[in-house]
Amino acid sequence: xxxxxxxxxxxxxxxxxxxxxxxxxxxxxxxxxxxxxxxxxxxxxxxxxxxxxxxxxxxxxxxxxx
Numbered sequence: 001x002x003x004x005x006x007x008x009x010x011x012x013x014x015x016x017x018x019x020x021x022x023x024x025x026x027x028x029x030x031x032x033x034x035x036x037x038x039x040x041x042x043x044x045x046x047x048x049x050x051x052x053x054x055x056x057x058x059x060x061x062x063x064x065x066x
Contacts, residue, residue, distance in 0.1 A: 003054060007047040014040040 014037060021033045 003047060003051050007044065007051060010040055010044050010047060014044060 017033050017036045017040065021030060021037070024030050024033060
């Protein structure tokens with residue numbers, strides 16, 4: 001459950017950073033926000049992969065006892 005919560009949090013952070021990019025006019029701050037967006041996208045993808053592995057192992061474990 002914790003990974004799912006982290007994934008939700010990082011997705012929310014990503015949406016907020018993308019929204020802020022449209023409101024910011026300072027070039028340096030825009031670059032910083034873009035760097036945050038890029039890094040957050042990588043984190044979201046990593047968490048999605050981890051979440052899928054966990055779900056697959058839980059599904060496999062449920063069927064193994066049948």
